[in-house]
Amino acid sequence: MRSTTRRAAASAALVLSGALALSACSSSGGGSTTGSAPAPAPATASATATAAVSASPTAAPSDGSTASPTGAGTSPSGTPTAIDAGCRNMVATDAVKAAVTRDYGTEVHRGHITPRPHQFLYGQCGGTTYAATAFDLTPGATYSDQVSGQDEGSTRKYFSLAANGTWTLIGSAGFPDVGGCVAQIPQALAKLWGGCPSSQLS
Numbered sequence: 001m002r003s004t005t006r007r008a009a010a011s012a013a014l015v016l017s018g019a020l021a022l023s024a025c026s027s028s029g030g031g032s033t034t035g036s037a038p039a040p041a042p043a044t045a046s047a048t049a050t051a052a053v054s055a056s057p058t059a060a061p062s063d064g065s066t067a068s069p070t071g072a073g074t075s076p077s078g079t080p081t082a083i084d085a086g087c088r089n090m091v092a093t094d095a096v097k098a099a100v101t102r103d104y105g106t107e108v109h110r111g112h113i114t115p116r117p118h119q120f121l122y123g124q125c126g127g128t129t130y131a132a133t134a135f136d137l138t139p140g141a142t143y144s145d146q147v148s149g150q151d152e153g154s155t156r157k158y159f160s161l162a163a164n165g166t167w168t169l170i171g172s173a174g175f176p177d178v179g180g181c182v183a184q185i186p187q188a189l190a191k192l193w194g195g196c197p198s199s200q201l202s
Contacts, residue, residue, distance in 0.1 A: 086125060086126050086127070087123065087124065087125035087126070087186060087188040087189045087192060088123060088124055088125075088192070089122070089123045089189075089192040089193065090122045090123050090124060091122065092120050092122035092131065096122060096131065097115050097120055097133075099167060100115070100131050100133065100159055100167045101113060101114060101115060101135070103159075103166050103167040103168070104135070104157060104159065104167065104169060107168070107169055108148070108169070110135075110145060110148050110149075110153075111141070111142070111145055112137055112138045112139075112140050112141035112142065112145045113135040113136065113137060113138060113141075113145070113149070114135065114136055114138050115133040115134075115135060115136075116133060116134040116135060116136050116199060117136075119133060119134060119156070119199050120132075120133045121133065121193045121196065123189050123192060123193065124189075125186040125188060125189040126186065128160055128161070129160065129161040130158070130159065130160050130161075130185060130189060131158075131159045131160075131161075131167065132156050132157065132158045132159065132181075132185070132193070132196065133156060133157065133199075134154060134155055134156045134157065134173075134177075134199035134200070135149070135153075135154075135157070136149075137149050151175045152172060152174070152175040154175070154177075154200070155172060155173040155174065155175050155176075155177040155199060155200065156172070156173040156177060156196065156199035157169060157171075157172050157173075158170050158171040158172065158173075158181070158182050158184060158185060160184075170182070170184045171183070171184045171185075173196075173198075173199065176198075176200060177198045177199050177200045178198055179195065179196060179197045179198040180195060180196055181193060181195065181196035182196075
């Protein structure tokens, strides 16, 4: 009877020890699982840092300036073809022709001259007024007038109107006059004048 009791007590002790050991193992395993759960947090922080680094190239410059696309705000190079702007061909009145003739005659000491018919050029460019004409002799011309009217004296003369209202000689066509305006005439006006055809054409 005592032997049976002892064996029963020993068996109970073994069962209790096993239960305690199993409980300890379960507790240890649970703690390991619970302790490993926060592991993903560093990964999340790392991803956030990576995203911040990736976004940094598009951030505004530290000096507060705003980045702009290449070429933005750059003015087109070269000057516009507005060279014709401000130039116009005009019709010369008899008063204009008389003033040009008078001032030219005074400047070069020629008399008995008149603008050649149908060849008087007149225009304005950039606020400056220009005129051009060849001259023919009028009745009563002296020998000196006739000599002055030969060769280069017979070609077209170019004038600009000074601030004091006087027409000043600025150029002369060569002899023979083969056409083409002198360099002192703006290109835009020369174009309007048809390239200044020869004044010696019949």
